[in-house]
Amino acid sequence: MPKFSTLETSMYTKQRAYEELLEVFGTSDRPATMADLRQLKYTENCIKEALRLYPSVPMFARELKEEITVENYKVPPGTTLVIIPYCLHRDPKHFPKPEVFDPDRFLPENCKNRHPYAYIPFSAGPRNCIDSPYSNMCLSLILVNLGQKFALIEEKIVVSNILRKFRVESVVRREDLRILGELVLRPENGNMLKLFPRS
Numbered sequence: 001m002p003k004f005s006t007l008e009t010s011m012y013t014k015q016r017a018y019e020e021l022l023e024v025f026g027t028s029d030r031p032a033t034m035a036d037l038r039q040l041k042y043t044e045n046c047i048k049e050a051l052r053l054y055p056s057v058p059m060f061a062r063e064l065k066e067e068i069t070v071e072n073y074k075v076p077p078g079t080t081l082v083i084i085p086y087c088l089h090r091d092p093k094h095f096p097k098p099e100v101f102d103p104d105r106f107l108p109e110n111c112k113n114r115h116p117y118a119y120i121p122f123s124a125g126p127r128n129c130i131d132s133p134y135s136n137m138c139l140s141l142i143l144v145n146l147g148q149k150f151a152l153i154e155e156k157i158v159v160s161n162i163l164r165k166f167r168v169e170s171v172v173r174r175e176d177l178r179i180l181g182e183l184v185l186r187p188e189n190g191n192m193l194k195l196f197p198r199s
């Protein structure tokens with residue numbers, strides 16, 4: 001994976017995420033409800049932006065069943081195509097200043113004209129990560145039927161629980177992070193974090 005020089009997540013982003021948590025939970029340490037999670041829009045956009053820059057599944061492959069044309073090249077059936085969301089998600093045509101961590105890219109007004117396949121952390125099409133139109137039904141259905149929605153709910157619960165109690169800093173700067181694109185994307189040497197209890 002390329003080593004790149006980039007920006008750290010801004011203080012503004014961190015502050016906005018914490019303010020949203022304060023709005024929803026106040027200083028209470030009660031467990032999050034589904035109603036709380038629905039309100040965590042900025043947190044959700046932070047998670048989406050993290051999945052843009054660091055898609056958990058950095059690449060996947062498909063075998064062509066029929067001929068297609070890609071920019072004047074005819075690609076025959078039987079060809080294996082490798083799709084690399086790690087690179088796709090850094091296309092400046094769809095994500096200007098792609099290395100900048102900006103959760104507002106996922107505000108409805110900012111993604112309404114984006115190509116539907118420009119952002120595919122859960123893949124797309126018939127063999128994508130399991131999803132269902134019944135996402136607002138009860139949690140047991142979510143557990144049985146959904147991968148994507150369940151993953152986002154789970155991440156919101158974990159992230160909101162940690163950030164309600166701690167301010168988090170990464171020991172390793174983003175430009176020094178060495179990442180490996182294996183079956184899933186992972187930091188080569190882990191990612192050490194510092195946790196500062198919130199008073």
Ligand code: HEM
Pocket residue numbers: 055056057060061120121122123126127128129130143146147148150151152
């Ligand atoms: C952030 C978390 C997750 C990410 C980024 C993710 C991403 C993906 C991707 C990219 C694929 C397509 C892989 C390929 O085509 O080779 C996939 C498939 C799949 N995912 Fe997820 N996934 C996540 C969480 C989950 C969870 C929580 C479940 C189950 C509860 C799940 C269940 C599945 C299943 C069953 C498939 C195979 C679908 C098929 O082949 O028809 N995923 N996932």
